[in-house]
Amino acid sequence: MAARVVDKLPEGDDWTYEVKFDGYRALLMKDGDKVRIRSRNDKDLTHAYPSVALAGQRLKPKQAVLDGEIVAVDPEGRPSFQALQHRAEHPHHVIVFYAFDLLHLDGIDLTAATLQERRSRLSDVVDKSGVLLSVELPGTTQQVIDAVTRLGLEGVIAKRKTSRYTPGERHSAWLKLKLDRQQEFVIGGYRPGTHGVDALLIGYYDGRDLRFAGKVRAGFSGTHAQMAAISSSSFLRWASLVLAAIAAASSE
Numbered sequence: 228m229a230a231r232v233v234d235k236l237p238e239g240d241d242w243t244y245e246v247k248f249d250g251y252r253a254l255l256m257k258d259g260d261k262v263r264i265r266s267r268n269d270k271d272l273t274h275a276y277p278s279v280a281l282a283g284q285r286l287k288p289k290q291a292v293l294d295g296e297i298v299a300v301d302p303e304g305r306p307s308f309q310a311l312q313h314r315a316e317h318p319h320h321v322i323v324f325y326a327f328d329l330l331h332l333d334g335i336d337l338t339a340a341t342l343q344e345r346r347s348r349l350s351d352v353v354d355k356s357g358v359l360l361s362v363e364l365p366g367t368t369q370q371v372i373d374a375v376t377r378l379g380l381e382g383v384i385a386k387r388k389t390s391r392y393t394p395g396e397r398h399s400a401w402l403k404l405k406l407d408r409q410q411e412f413v414i415g416g417y418r419p420g421t422h423g424v425d426a427l428l429i430g431y432y433d434g435r436d437l438r439f440a441g442k443v444r445a446g447f448s449g450t451h452a453q454m455a456a457i458s459s460s461s462f463l464r465w466a467s468l469v470l471a472a473i474a475a476a477s478s479e
Contacts, residue, residue: 228294228393230403236368236385237402243342244364244371247382247403248325249308250298255283255324255358257291264297272297279324282357291352294328294392295361306380326353327361330392338392345392375406382406412440
């Protein structure tokens, strides 16, 4: 079950609010001594995240399926998607699993139960396991938005308390408000460095005009720079095609 993106959170007693973490959505499944982690695209992530699998083994029930998010958090608990993608370069971040829903429990299918009923069992399931509980955020929608914004988190998920779980669908019962500031950029070039690429030169569209935004170096290690490096001649051929396309679009 996935959330629809909205520009405004719904209000009222029918709704509950949670943090939208910047991580990988996944199912954590326990069946006796066996634990599996499956991605939203049904890829096996069990061996990629051994700390999450170990926490899954410590869940109280013999059988359980939890919906949640794999997140990399710093010592203060702040999530970082970049640290999740490049774990070796962020040794002080810890990989955790935030559970926000319970789909199956000891052979019982809970997807037809209401969100309130499913959530009421979740805290006991994850207690002292190492799996973290995505808590409900109290207050008005504006208070929730202000608090999440101050913490620099990705956004807020609003969920209807009486909603049933519909696998795989974007549903109006789950709504997502993004609070992080994002901008789409165009890669227009690069600055050569010792290992190939020192920085990317990026721009953005202002109407039909392409404007220079700056240089991006964050996230480039020596290995990444070598992987990103391409010959100047091939890059210039590619760049000339891009600029020609931009010029053609501007003249229309």
